[in-house]
Amino acid sequence: DAGVIQSPRHEVTEMGQEVTLRCKPISGHNSLFWYRQTMMRGLELLIYFNNNVPIDDSGMPEDRFSAKMPNASFSTLKIQPSEPRDSAVYFCASSLGLGLALEQYFGPGTRLTVT
Amino acid sequence: TQLLEQSPQFLSIQEGENLTVYCNSSSVFSSLQWYRQEPGEGPVLLVTVVTGGEVKKLKRLTFQFGDARKDSSLHITAAQPGDTGLYLCAGAGEVDSWGKLQFGAGTQVVVTP
Numbered sequence: 001d002a003g004v005i006q007s008p009r010h011e012v013t014e015m016g017q018e019v020t021l022r023c024k025p026i027s028g029h030n031s032l033f034w035y036r037q038t039m040m041r042g043l044e045l046l047i048y049f050n051n052n053v054p055i056d057d058s059g060m061p062e063d064r065f066s067a068k069m070p071n072a073s074f075s076t077l078k079i080q081p082s083e084p085r086d087s088a089v090y091f092c093a094s095s096l097g098l099g100l101a102l103e104q105y106f107g108p109g110t111r112l113t114v115t
Numbered sequence: 116t117q118l119l120e121q122s123p124q125f126l127s128i129q130e131g132e133n134l135t136v137y138c139n140s141s142s143v144f145s146s147l148q149w150y151r152q153e154p155g156e157g158p159v160l161l162v163t164v165v166t167g168g169e170v171k172k173l174k175r176l177t178f179q180f181g182d183a184r185k186d187s188s189l190h191i192t193a194a195q196p197g198d199t200g201l202y203l204c205a206g207a208g209e210v211d212s213w214g215k216l217q218f219g220a221g222t223q224v225v226v227t228p
Contacts (some may be wrong), residue, residue, distance in 0.1 A: 106157025
């Protein structure tokens with residue numbers, strides 16, 4: 001099993017540019033999660049989907065952030081326009097569903113640097 | 116928002132020593148998970164506890180869920196350099212938000228040979 005796949009692994013961009021992060025969940029998993037990790041704020045849940053439908057986006061910091069899941073095998077997180085404070089490691093995770101105590105499988109993350 | 120506080124923030128010990136990491140909250144959780152994260156990688160699940168007072172053992176790691184399901188601890192016996200990493204606890208709330216994990220800030224553990 002390939003696990004959760006994220007691309008790119010590293011992204012460096014200038015302030016004001018659009019950034020798109022990509023995620024391929026584990027095949028057969030019905031739920032997908034986007035997290036952001038920083039030293040100051042730790043690991044924060046941004047948004048999660050179940051069966052390709054957004055369930056809770058209350059963690060999305062601003063309207064500059066948007067996420068889509070057009071099908072069961074692909075999701076994107078877009079930041080437009082990007083700002084230096086968006087610099088962080090962004091993780092995608094997937095799980096079999098939203099049941100109690102289900103394991104979330106994390107991808108390797110995308111390290112985003114906005115200059 | 117249910118907050119999870121982890122302590123200590125950082126722990127440096129010698130190989131062979133024991134250590135305990137704590138995860139506390141004022142809120143009740145339906146379940147609590149412990150993850151370990153190594154540099155450049157995503158967190159990996161170690162254990163899930165769901166019953167108040169539950170104790171689970173994974174080789175040299177012992178996990179306990181508090182009776183009131185508000186706190187948890189992770190104890191490592193005879194730590195090894197391979198135990199080095201960021202240990203994160205994560206709690207799940209009510210039934211309609213089981214998938215919405217709240218993560219603690221983490222405890223960075225360094226085990227030196």
